[in-house]
Amino acid sequence: MFKSHPDGRELALRLHSVGIPVQKVVRKRQSGYYTAEFFVPNLETEIEPAAVWARLIQRCFDGHATIIAAQDTIADWRPGKPVICAIVTFALTT
DSSP states (O other): OOOSSOOHHHHHHHHHHTTOOOSEEEEOTTTOOEEEEEEOGGGOSOOOOHHHHHHHHHHHTTTOEEEEEEEEEEOTTSTTOOEEEEEEEEEEOO
16 A cells, blocks of 8 residues: 555655645654645635545545544634634554
8 A cells, every 4th residue: 555654745645646635744753643734825715624634534545544633724814714724643554
């Protein structure tokens, strides 16, 4: 499926290949967890909440991704208080 510890770039490419528009994926060396960031450049428009991206990540890795956290940045100063940035922290299991 994937090598034991793929780097963030490899995972970003894999997510993009299945239509998940992640902006950046980073692997934390100490924990081994990955953080995937979703946003529109310049935070111009709203995006789906982190919970949606978390489900898509789990599907992409056929259940081999454990979601650690899903966080949203909400623009509470904009009408409707849209999500402008979502971060999903996850671990890969074999």
